[in-house]
Amino acid sequence: MTDGVDADRQLDERVRDDSALLMAARNGDTSAFDSLVRTHTGKLYRVALRIVGDPAEAEDAVQDAWVSAWRSLATFRGDSAASTWLYRVVTNAALSQVRKRRPTVPLDPTDESMTPVGNTGNPEGTALREEETRRVHAAISRLEPSQRLPLVLRELEGMNYEEVAEVLEVNVTALRSRLHRARLALLAELKEVP
Amino acid sequence: MNEESFASDRRLPCGQRVGALIGYHLDGVPPEFEEHLRDCPHCRAELAEISRRWRPVRRLARSHAVASNDLVDRTLTTLRGLRDRHGGQPLELSQEHGKLLIQAAATLSLTRRLSAEVLDDFSGMAVRSCLMADEAVRVDLVAAYPTAAHELLAEIRRRLVAALHGYLGAGTPDVSVRLADVVPPWDGTGEETDSPPIG
Numbered sequence: 001m002t003d004g005v006d007a008d009r010q011l012d013e014r015v016r017d018d019s020a021l022l023m024a025a026r027n028g029d030t031s032a033f034d035s036l037v038r039t040h041t042g043k044l045y046r047v048a049l050r051i052v053g054d055p056a057e058a059e060d061a062v063q064d065a066w067v068s069a070w071r072s073l074a075t076f077r078g079d080s081a082a083s084t085w086l087y088r089v090v091t092n093a094a095l096s097q098v099r100k101r102r103p104t105v106p107l108d109p110t111d112e113s114m115t116p117v118g119n120t121g122n123p124e125g126t127a128l129r130e131e132e133t134r135r136v137h138a139a140i141s142r143l144e145p146s147q148r149l150p151l152v153l154r155e156l157e158g159m160n161y162e163e164v165a166e167v168l169e170v171n172v173t174a175l176r177s178r179l180h181r182a183r184l185a186l187l188a189e190l191k192e193v194p
Numbered sequence: 195m196n197e198e199s200f201a202s203d204r205r206l207p208c209g210q211r212v213g214a215l216i217g218y219h220l221d222g223v224p225p226e227f228e229e230h231l232r233d234c235p236h237c238r239a240e241l242a243e244i245s246r247r248w249r250p251v252r253r254l255a256r257s258h259a260v261a262s263n264d265l266v267d268r269t270l271t272t273l274r275g276l277r278d279r280h281g282g283q284p285l286e287l288s289q290e291h292g293k294l295l296i297q298a299a300a301t302l303s304l305t306r307r308l309s310a311e312v313l314d315d316f317s318g319m320a321v322r323s324c325l326m327a328d329e330a331v332r333v334d335l336v337a338a339y340p341t342a343a344h345e346l347l348a349e350i351r352r353r354l355v356a357a358l359h360g361y362l363g364a365g366t367p368d369v370s371v372r373l374a375d376v377v378p379p380w381d382g383t384g385e386e387t388d389s390p391p392i393g
Contacts, residue, residue, distance in 0.1 A: 030277060037269055045261035050254075056322060056336075059265055060306075063323065066269050067276065133257060136250045155220070156255045183216055190247045 018082035026073040033073075036082070037066055044090040050152045051094035053141035058094070065093035080166055087159075087167040091149055098145065139189035147182035150175055155183075206236040219244045262322075262375075268334075272302075272325040301367060305331050308357040315353075316346055322374050330368035336375045343373045 018036065025033035044065055049058035069089045076085050140148060153164045165175045204212045208230070218224070219241055223231055231237045306324040313319050318341035322334040333354065337343035351371040358366045 030273075033273070034270055037273070038266055041266045041269060042261060045265065046259040049259045055261075056320065059261060059323060062261070062265065063269050063272055063325070066273060070273055070276065129253070132250050133254055136254045155251055158255065180213065180217070183220065184213070186251065187216065187244065187247050190250060 019078055022073070022076050022082045022085070023078060025070075026076055033070060036086075040083075040086055041066075044086060047087065047090050047152065047157060048094040048097075050137070050140065050156050051091065051148060052097050053137040057097050061094040061097040062090065064096065065090040068093060084163065084166050087153070088169070091153075091167065095145055095149070136190070139186055142189060143182055143185055147178055147185060150179045151182040151186065154179055206234075206240060208234050208236045210234070210237055210240075212240060215240050216244055219248070264374075268323055268325055275325070301331060301362075304361060305333060305354070305358065305369070308361075309333050309335075309350075309354055312350055312353045312357060316350060317341070319343060319346070319350075330370050333369065333371045334374035335371065336377060337373060339376050339378055341376075343376065347371050347373060 018039075021032040021036050025036065041062060044062050045058055048061040048065070049055060052058050052061055065086075069086065072089070076082075140151065143151065149168060150164055153159045153167060154161070159167070161172050161175060164179075165172045168175065170178075206212070206215075210230075215237060218227065218231065231241065302324045306321060309321045309324065313321065313335075318338040320336050322336045324331060324333050333351075335343065335347075335350070351369060354371065355366060355369050358369065
């Protein structure tokens with residue numbers, strides 16, 4: 001129980017720290033913004049990758065997101081958590097990437113940037129997991145963006161309904177409806193994944 | 195079981211709707227339904243199938259997604275370029291007949307698009323990133339082994355500069371093209387592929 005309380009306190013402190021860094025960056029402190037880039041790029045990449053389904057496009061989306069975030073600092077008023085604001089920026093950048101898609105690099109089933117958990121060193125098992133990862137990414141990429149975003153944030157990022165609704169700037173009722181349709185569509189797509 | 199069976203309003207013989215079961219599986223079971231779901235063979239069978247199909251999603255949620263080692267550095271370089279050189283203001287490029295104002299982000303976007311078009315003629319190579327660095331636009335490429343990428347860089351740069359010149363004229367910024375990574379061939383046969391994977 002103490003561990004849980006400590007974890008909550010650390011999370012609260014982290015949220016406050018991130019918001020303070022964003023406010024500092026808004027006031028011209030470039031090093032504060034660079035600190036956020038170092039801390040959050042990995043997380044933003046993961047979100048972008050799961051939305052666009054392609055490592056190269058995900059990296060482009062992350063870079064676009066940070067540039068956009070820098071240019072939009074004035075819009076951060078501290079009303080929402082810094083992470084919420086950054087999630088919103090990266091989901092917009094990823095969506096923009098999807099819309100202007102020009103296929104230069106395909107989704108790569110051997111890409112080490114998408115390493116399944118539980119790699120036991122068994123080449124056959126690893127190959128199967130990689131194939132599974134590729135197929136799930138592909139199935140998610142076939143969802144409408146209005147379904148894909150809530151699904152990624154809720155089912156893959158583990159955010160709760162209120163957090164996802166805030167990132168996507170929709171009400172929880174609308175979010176539940178979109179997410180329900182996304183789940184149905186994905187379950188249908190996954191009928192052949194072993 | 196097929197995709198039609200996941201129609202949200204389909205009812206099981208016990209009266210439960212499939213849509214509700216999906217919600218129970220992913221969001222938790224309300225206490226008032228726990229006993230029924232534990233004892234009902236129809237619900238248990240349906241939940242087992244939902245669980246089976248959803249298992250890969252859960253595994254993906256737990257998987258690692260690791261960006262390139264230099265993504266943070268590239269991002270910081272781009273940001274510093276925007277701040278230090280242009281301060282968010284448009285680039286002012288000299289033209290034959292005056293000045294051309296163009297946003298740095300637009301330059302990068304144009305360079306990325308033209309790079310991809312140039313690489314259509316170079317099998318086994320792809321654009322990894324475009325960024326502002328060292329007073330130039332830097333284009334990082336990735337090549338699938340065994341593409342002789344280094345021998346092609348000068349020609350790729352020549353064509354890219356020519357393509358940019360078509361849009362920006364004499365104001366075309368300095369361009370550097372480098373090979374950032376070499377990755378295994380797409381199909382694992384050692385043959386060149388049109389679209390290499392990114393490592």
